[in-house]
Amino acid sequence: MKKIIALAVTSALVLVALPVLAADAPKAPAPAAPTAAAAAPGAPSCDAQATEKKLAGAAKTSFVKKCTKDATDAANKACTAQAAEKKLAGAAKSSFVTKCVKDATGVPK
DSSP states (O other): OHHHHHHHHHHHHHHHHHHHHHHHOOSSOOTTOTTSTTSSTTOOOHHHHHHHTTOOHHHHHHHHHHHHHHHHHHHHHHHHHHHHHTTOOHHHHHHHHHHHHHHHHSSOO
16 A cells, blocks of 8 residues: 555656656756857867867866866756745756756866
């Protein structure tokens, strides 16, 4: 009996969460992440920027790491603001922000 109740509750949560997440999925990357690899069409990735600056070795590694972190932070801030606008909370907010950041930067949160 407990398994049936647990299954019913889980099914209800999934049925409620799926339309919310599907409807709230961002259509375009967050505009607040200009240095992100995929933030804007044609925007150079952090690796491409490092190559343009002719960086190599430790300098390149450091630059790419900082660039990626900055892009992820900017995307996270923008995505969190979008989640607040949509009045998401809890697991729905976390899922939305994670997917939004990944879509915006190509890097999982």
